[in-house]
Amino acid sequence: MFISDAFAATAANSSAPAAKGVFPPFDVSTFPAQLFWLVITFGTLYFVMSRIALPRVAKILDTRRLRIGNDLDVAAAAQKLAEEAGAHYERTLADAKATVQKSVQDVRYNLAADSDAKRKALESNLNARLAEAETKIAAGKAQAMNNVSAIATEAAGAIVRQITGRDADPQALAKAVAGQNV
Numbered sequence: 106m107f108i109s110d111a112f113a114a115t116a117a118n119s120s121a122p123a124a125k126g127v128f129p130p131f132d133v134s135t136f137p138a139q140l141f142w143l144v145i146t147f148g149t150l151y152f153v154m155s156r157i158a159l160p161r162v163a164k165i166l167d168t169r170r171l172r173i174g175n176d177l178d179v180a181a182a183a184q185k186l187a188e189e190a191g192a193h194y195e196r197t198l199a200d201a202k203a204t205v206q207k208s209v210q211d212v213r214y215n216l217a218a219d220s221d222a223k224r225k226a227l228e229s230n231l232n233a234r235l236a237e238a239e240t241k242i243a244a245g246k247a248q249a250m251n252n253v254s255a256i257a258t259e260a261a262g263a264i265v266r267q268i269t270g271r272d273a274d275p276q277a278l279a280k281a282v283a284g285q286n287v
Contacts, residue, residue: 257282 129135258278265273 254279254282 126132130139258275261278261282262273262275265271265278
């Protein structure tokens, strides 16, 4: 309660004159002077605002409106250019894909043709080697058959000598081995 005591002591010891009368702005006797100064102050404020401040604000708003309009026009032009660039990119990409596909198809065709040519050359080489091998086999077989005939003739001569004790006629043995009637 210290504050209450201090307030009471101050109020009791106060030597200030007591307020008399009405608050000056509400005093009816000062209304004409107040209205006069109100009109002068309002007129001055109106003049300053209408001639200096408001034209500057209007100029700033017009400048801002023009800048926003220009920015929107620039943005629309940039968007149009971006769309054209996108369409050009899509066309270029489609052309590149078609070119690559054609190149790949050409390479496949060339590889298939090269492979086919190599296969045919290899087949031809293998067929030639096969024919050569068959010829060698036939020659070997013929030689072996000739040797078989000679071996059979010798064996028949040896058998006749063993059985009879004398040598057989070579021409008769050759005819017998050949399968002809003797």
